[in-house]
Amino acid sequence: MKTRFIFLLFAFVLFSLQEAGAQHHNFVSRYINKLLNDTTDASKPQFLLYPTLAYSPETNLEFGLSSLYVYYAKNDTTNRLSEINGFTFFTLENQYGLLFDHSLYSDKSRWFFLGKLRFQSFPMLYHGIGPDSPAEHLALVEATQIQVKERVLRQIRPNLYMGPQIDYQRMASVDFIAPTDTYVAEPAGSKGSANTGLGLGIIYDNRHNVLNVRDGLFSELALIRYDRLWNSDFKFTSILSDNRIYRPIGRSNVLAAQLIGQFSVGNAPFNQLALLGGESIMRGYYTGRFRDKNQLAAQVEYRFLPLPLSFSSRIGASVFASTGTVFSDFSHLNVKNLKVAGGGGLRYLLFPKKDIYTRADIAFTNEGTGFYILIGEAF
Template identity: 65%
Template sequence: MNYHSKQEWTQYLLHLPLPKSQRIKSIPKILLLILGLLPGVSREGNSQSFVRRYINGLINDTSDISKPQFLVYPTLAYSPETSWEIGFSSLYVYYSQQDTTNRLSEISGFTFFTLENQYGLWFDHALYSDQSKWFFLGRLRFQSFPLKYYGIGMDSSRDYLALVEANQILIKERVLRKVRDNLFFGLEIDFQRLGSVNFITAQETSDFELPIGSEGSSNLGIGAGIVYDNRHNVLNVRNGFFSELGYLKYFDGISTYEFNTIISDTRIYRPVGKHNVFAAQLLGQFNQGNTPFNQLALMGGDSMMRGYYSGRFRDNNQLASQVEMRFLPLPLGFSKRFGAAAFAGAATVFPDFSNLNLDKIAWSAGAGLRFLLFPKKDIYTRLDYALTAEGSGFYIFIGEAF
């Protein structure tokens, strides 16, 4: 297909279904839309006018603060795990009843395809009803791609043992009712299915014992959760406290394996001066029973322990923590839209508390840049660079890591 003008090429990019990789997550659409601002691009035509209005609204946030806002953008990324990756992301934010005294709700969607024939569709959401009477928190994952398996425990091999090909469906939803100011209680449901599983042993790896769930599994967990949450903007919290304690039971008969899981997640945010924020998080996951390998506590990813491949370390239990200092914005004379952050984290996984060894702790540290994408809603896009004992990683996302 040929495109004979910058206008046609810009329009093509805008509709190209170009996910998040494990290392570089997305390139903001602004970088691609610059083409529409270059000299020589026609100012005529309804399509081009729409593009210019979209760019202006995106960069300058011209919308009414109470109005819902929808952002779509193509993504392009690279990581050793996925090779080149193209995708299409979207973000929808709104206030219930268009009342800015309500909490900001957000829905994010994401689809991707990689040159390694990996593909998937993700949806995440944090939704608040009017006056926060109801709180819906959940995520959906439909994906097919190889997962690197390094073994179980902190002593697992630095080189992966096998590449696990599989199709995965993950649906987790919390339906919570406010019982008093900022305190919610309700039902939690978690469904995870891993099918068409195939362990492809790495060439340099000797034989190893396959983990529980290596033939695939379908597990439905039902439980309850209690959440304290006084955050107003979940994508960029400047002063607040969040704490979740959840219990899930995966019953025999409706699940391939019988086990239970406790999740504890506590986050604190405190302003430092007029623009800076100190944030800290403590995360725990504790499993008992015949837990399949894909539902063990996994260390690494784009939120906690940045720089590690998600699942680099896994076991029945995990304790993880991180702190972050955010400068939003930086005191620059030429712009108020650039910010920065510095972060550090530590974590460990272990089979049970009798075998908890605090000498075996992984660390992660790094820094990043921020760009104020939606000034009126105080939403930044972040570019983080993380270092670990085993390497490094880049991440680009809308919204803070936690």
């Protein structure tokens, strides 16, 4: 497995603080002081912008810029915390991308907008389809990808939301690059496709802070249909079940658990199959290391927010473990195909007034390790 490292440049931040010294009017030092000391009023929006650096054999060096915007509707802290995450990058191999995620709540949580935007020219490793796909990737897939997904949900009862969703995914200029002496059977969608899905989602959500849930429940059931009637190249149905529970332990610790199922009926292209791995669930496995029509995965995490340390109230930690598998149909679901991963990490309380941590996690699998530095918990 090729491990991809992402480094949040807080070393630069700390260095700048030291260099600033008495230069209190320096813009950088004022920004850093505002960030680290969280001088913004708790009810006011906050915006964070920071550089990232990454490396992988497929991309060479990757330079990026990440952003986070959080706010309460009408500046009312009794409302739920809304967040918009952004990330843009380019690499020395002329690859680039623009990614946005958002979870937005209206006043009194009457409306809930949940969605994502992806536009990127970025390589992916294709290991094949199924739980027995080889550890060494079969091909490097280069393509331009676009995804626009949006869910517009209305509260119909306290904490219960329902509404339509739309998902548009396009993969173009696809090139499967395999070793010259290896034949790779190219999967459905290997020449590219454009698919539009329309569906309905129902969500129970009583979380107050989606970036760091200390007590709550989130449960989503969504069905989305991709059909030629609305200009999809492929015809299939996708069903998602995502269930998360969070329970406080003592004064500051949290026990969190998640169970996710993703199921496809019909002929889905390879890029829209269920993908196991990534920065959220089954950490330590490359995103899409295993892929198939269906997926079941679960994880549990214990968070110390913060650690009971005398020298700092902003340092936390976590330990986590996960298991999951992919399968073509339920007759091929086998406990012997379960993959396992686990690890731990440190937390830093970035915005104390909004209870938002940045995390640095390391995860281990029998194929290697993964290292992640991101703002907000994995789930």
